[in-house]
Amino acid sequence: MNALQFAGWLPDLLEGLKITMAASLISIVTSTVLGAVVAIFVAYDNKIVTGILRVFVSIFRNTPLLVIMFFIFYGLPLINVVWPPLLCGILAITLNESAFVAEILRGSILNIPQGDIEAAVSLGLKKWQVSSKIIFPLAMRNSVPMLVGQSSVIVKDTSLFSLIMIFDLMRAGQAYYDKYLSSVSIWIVGVIYVLIFLALSWLGARLEQKASFKR
Amino acid sequence: MTIWQMIKYMLAGIGITFELVPLAIVTTFIFGMILGILSFKRIPLMKYLLKLYNVVMRGLPTMVVLKLIYYNANFSSAFMAALISLTLYHGAYIGEIIRGCFETVPVGQMQAGLSLGLSYWKIMFKIYIPQILKPMIPMVCSQYILLVKDTTLVYIVGVMDMMWRGRQMMAMTFDPISGYLLIGVFYYILCTLIEILGRRVEKSISIKHRGRMLGTYYR
Numbered sequence: 001m002n003a004l005q006f007a008g009w010l011p012d013l014l015e016g017l018k019i020t021m022a023a024s025l026i027s028i029v030t031s032t033v034l035g036a037v038v039a040i041f042v043a044y045d046n047k048i049v050t051g052i053l054r055v056f057v058s059i060f061r062n063t064p065l066l067v068i069m070f071f072i073f074y075g076l077p078l079i080n081v082v083w084p085p086l087l088c089g090i091l092a093i094t095l096n097e098s099a100f101v102a103e104i105l106r107g108s109i110l111n112i113p114q115g116d117i118e119a120a121v122s123l124g125l126k127k128w129q130v131s132s133k134i135i136f137p138l139a140m141r142n143s144v145p146m147l148v149g150q151s152s153v154i155v156k157d158t159s160l161f162s163l164i165m166i167f168d169l170m171r172a173g174q175a176y177y178d179k180y181l182s183s184v185s186i187w188i189v190g191v192i193y194v195l196i197f198l199a200l201s202w203l204g205a206r207l208e209q210k211a212s213f214k215r
Numbered sequence: 216m217t218i219w220q221m222i223k224y225m226l227a228g229i230g231i232t233f234e235l236v237p238l239a240i241v242t243t244f245i246f247g248m249i250l251g252i253l254s255f256k257r258i259p260l261m262k263y264l265l266k267l268y269n270v271v272m273r274g275l276p277t278m279v280v281l282k283l284i285y286y287n288a289n290f291s292s293a294f295m296a297a298l299i300s301l302t303l304y305h306g307a308y309i310g311e312i313i314r315g316c317f318e319t320v321p322v323g324q325m326q327a328g329l330s331l332g333l334s335y336w337k338i339m340f341k342i343y344i345p346q347i348l349k350p351m352i353p354m355v356c357s358q359y360i361l362l363v364k365d366t367t368l369v370y371i372v373g374v375m376d377m378m379w380r381g382r383q384m385m386a387m388t389f390d391p392i393s394g395y396l397l398i399g400v401f402y403y404i405l406c407t408l409i410e411i412l413g414r415r416v417e418k419s420i421s422i423k424h425r426g427r428m429l430g431t432y433y434r
Contacts, residue, residue: 043429044429045429045430046430047430058407058410059403061360061406061410062360062364062402062403062406062407062410063364063399063402063403063406064363064364064365064367064399064402065364066364066367066368066378067367067378067395067398067399067402068399070391070395071391071392071395071396071399074385074391074395075391075392075395078390078391078392079392117429117432118432121432127429127432127433130429131429135429152273152274156274156275156276156277157276159276159277159278159279160276160278160368162278163371170276170278170279173279173282174282177282177286183282183283183286183287186279186282186283186286187283189279190275190279190280190283193274193275193276193279194270194271194274194275195274196274197270197273197274198270198274
């Protein structure tokens, strides 16, 4: 790799980095929110709602993200729903990852001490109050480390955007390879992904310290 | 093309997927077991190397690993590159799971084994591994679901698997909706089978959950 080629490629890399950062930030927020909504309904423990959500979670957990993404990107235009690629990608990630987030939160809901719930019930709170104001915040707080881990998975998932015509970090690396047949760019992209992961896990450790409390 | 013809066309690619998935499961397990045992042993310098490897593999997307291996290592076939990269990638996760399982075994068993004069490896293979084989299955299964889902990616290096055949077919039929639905259903069935196995084992080993959901308080 010579310096000139690299200098020419640098703007591309920064552009890709920008898109990856923005897309993963949006996807992390949307999938955590959707997962949390699903989890509140699971905490509410209505048989029919829980059944429907089970099906949702099972479908989106067990289908590859790539297939969902291609389905939305290539399939929906056939029924006259044409969305920009970025929206398709974020929608696919949101559907797929919110299932994982919901499953994480369901696990913590099951692990909440029975005494906490009984105390809330005996105070005379309504059912939706218990589920949204007692169970849900507790579950959210207990699952901070796992949620942070899931957000680093989401960052990695955005690398699939390169397959649906979005110029993200991965695409930038691939563009250099296609032009000069040198995989140095992909190594650089890999290092950047690892750095993002390290930053995220550092942030997660800080957040975990804040969220944990002594009983 | 009717649905039946589509299925028939794609079944030609199913062979590769059914070759790749079991092979990757076996190699990942073996590689992960080696990593797990090595990182449990805490060899001075090795410890940091393994930690670095873990961080790198957890930080990289599968696609980056796949492309790096495919472009840099000169494998004779794309299939081999795909298999190796899946093994390297998911082996790190499986290794971490196995190390975690080793940590749950009481230290006393290691001390007892050593005081009986057994070697480290003998303790590992005769005492530790048989104990963790069953409790590890639920966690390993959820990792294998991710592995199966990652095998959809191998078409980008030119392995002619289910996804590749499906995309070929869609270039002819211009019907991505039913095409991707078929692929999705296929992977859904495959992953659900693994999930069911994990659930079964989990139920048989875990203590019955005594906690009650909210519904029991409000009738």
